[in-house]
Amino acid sequence: MKKVLLAVFVGLFLLSGCGKKEALSSDKIYYFYSESCSHCKEASAYISQHYPDLEMIKVDVTTKAGYDMIIKCAQKFKLGNRIGTPLFCMGDRYIMGWSDRDAAKFNAYIKPYLDK
Numbered sequence: 778m779k780k781v782l783l784a785v786f787v788g789l790f791l792l793s794g795c796g797k798k799e800a801l802s803s804d805k806i807y808y809f810y811s812e813s814c815s816h817c818k819e820a821s822a823y824i825s826q827h828y829p830d831l832e833m834i835k836v837d838v839t840t841k842a843g844y845d846m847i848i849k850c851a852q853k854f855k856l857g858n859r860i861g862t863p864l865f866c867m868g869d870r871y872i873m874g875w876s877d878r879d880a881a882k883f884n885a886y887i888k889p890y891l892d893k
Contacts, residue, residue: 800849801846801849801850801853801866803868803869804868805832805833805834806831806832806833806834806865806866806867806887806890807833807834807836807846807850807864807865807866807867808820808824808833808834808835808836808863808864808865809836809838809843809846809847809850809862809863809864809865809866810835810836810837810838810862810863811837811838811839811862812837812839813839814862814863816862816863816874816875817862817863817875819875820863820875820879820883823875823880823883824883827884828887828891831887831890831891832890838862847860847862847864848860850864850866850871853866854866854871856871856873859873860873861873861874863875865883865886867886867887867890868889870886872886
């Protein structure tokens with residue numbers, strides 16, 4: 778009897794959507810960061826200075842939920858175990874790391890998001 782009740786409970790749980798993980802939305806910018814990452818601090822300062830009103834979903838990878846989301850992004854872009862921060866996920870493009878070259882890519886990649 779316990780097995781039947783457990784099976785019913787699991788079935789209802791999955792049907793209710795509670796077992797599903799949220800997918801990354803292609804019309805949002807995800808910014809995966811860690812407070813201890815110096816490159817993340819540089820990226821945040823650049824974005825605050827140049828795009829103070831830019832809407833992004835900031836995801837702290839040191840939390841369980843943040844870790845789960847960065848893994849989704851890594852799977853989407855087939856990054857394997859080469860995951861680092863900062864990591865920006867924007868539709869079908871990503872930027873991992875931060876340098877002057879990455880800032881230029883960021884400027885180009887966010888243009889569609891600025892027109893919304």
